[in-house]
Amino acid sequence: MDWSWWPVTTQSFNILSDGFRRKASGTSFVDTVVAAEQQIMTAFRNKGLTIRKEQA
Amino acid sequence: MSTAAETAHPAVPRREGRDRARQQRRAVTSAPWILLAPFLALFALTFIFPIIAAVGSSFTKVTRSGLFGETGVHSGFAGFENYARALGDGSFVASIGRVLLFGMVQVPVMIALCTVLALLLESASAKWPGFFRAAYFMPYGVPGVIATILWSFLYVPGLSPLVDAAGSVGLTVNFLGPDTVLWSIANIVTWSYTGYNMLIVIAQLKAIPSEVYEAARVDGAGPFRVAWTIQLPLIRPALVLTTVFSIIGTLQLFAEAQVLQTVAPAVNSQYTPNLSAYTTAFAYNDYNVAAAQAVLIALAAFILSFTFLRFTNRKSS
Incomplete structure (x- = not known):
């Protein structure tokens, strides 16, 4: 079975890390977290998984 | 008297000769391929195959079903x-x-x-x-x-x-x-x-x-x-x-x-x-x-x- 546990863990870390690295060129951490949420959801869907955003 | 036998006899060696010539021709055409085979096999395996595999993989889509992919992994053509x-x-x-x-x-x-x-x-x-x-x-x-x-x-x-x-x-x-x-x-x-x-x-x-x-x-x-x-x-x-x-x-x-x-x-x-x-x-x-x-x-x-x-x-x- 070639399936990794929590399929996008590494990708989520990379998305957050790449976003936080943009702090050097002026993007704020808060903006990064908001953008990362969307990107992680896209990554889930690209893997054929379902994901929905919880409403607070 | 023996005309039939005389005419029949030379025909056999002629056919044998023709077969041998054909065999020889086949050997001549196949010899280079036999000699080239080790090189061609290695070339195809180490040079052509990886390129084809990468291009093939780029046109493939893998779909897993079930929570952990346990009910089957299916790969198919993905287009672009x-x-x-x-x-x-x-x-x-x-x-x-x-x-x-x-x-x-x-x-x-x-x-x-x-x-x-x-x-x-x-x-x-x-x-x-x-x-x-x-x-x-x-x-x-x-x-x-x-x-x-x-x-x-x-x-x-x-x-x-x-x-x-x-x-x-x-x-x-x-x-x-x-x-x-x-x-x-x-x-x-x-x-x-x-x-x-x-x-x-x-x-x-x-x-x-x-x-x-x-x-x-x-x-x-x-x-x-x-x-x-x-x-x-x-x-x-x-x-x-x-x-x-x-x-x-x-x-x-x-x-x-x-x-x-x-x-x-x-x-x-x-x-x-x-x-x-x-x-x-x-x-x-x-x-x-x-x-x-x-x-x-x-x-x-x-x-x-x-x-x-x-x-x-x-x-x-």
Whole structure:
């Protein structure tokens, strides 16, 4: 079975890390977290998984 | 009396002879293939097959069903979906733009530098050309990873004597900033490969017959005139070769960016196209999208080298 546990863990870390690295060129951490949420959801869907955003 | 037997008899050897000739002809046509078979098998297995496998993988889509993929893994034809995803990824497209900019600046600088060094070392007034040739070539023997670690000691604030020295005269330099880190990588690459390219140019310079130099000297040509009208036109093939190698090398940038990631916040996980393909394959397990990225990188290298060769050929004819 070639399936990794929590399929996008590494990708989520990379998305957050790449976003936080943009702090050097002026993007704020808060903006990064908001953008990362969307990107992680896209990554889930690209893997054929379902994901929905919880409403607070 | 025995006419029937006489006419029948010679027919048998004739048929045998025809069979033997056919056999011989078949042996002659198949012998080269038998002799070539070991080479062809290895060539197909190690050269053709990986390319076909990568291209095939870039057109494949793997679908897993069930919570953990336990109810079946199904692969099918994806069309250009993987290519669309690779090109739809802003970071990957940005990385291609980044290395194109890198190549447009770094390759001409390096080729000019290696040509000047080669001409200086091959000029009659050069002191200790053997020593300097070896010294300039030495960085090529340092692996890219080690070269990057070495240079990062000169880039990282707090470690770098260069940053300290600049600070003491009131200058603030940041070698690892978002706008400067690409040129810091260019510096490492230039340091590593100028000596190697210089050796290729020197080899071509050594192939110029001495009669040409003697004739130039008789005509009263000075060293600059000799360099400009004799040496530069005659080392053109070496310059074309080194430029094509450098263009391909630019698209293969990987180790420098990956190592600098740990010290430079501006280098992300998809800084160069190769780093992007690596991350997509081994961090995201998207092997098919990574294959599409790899095919796109190879296509870009092919198109750029081909365009450059066409451009230089047209200019020479």
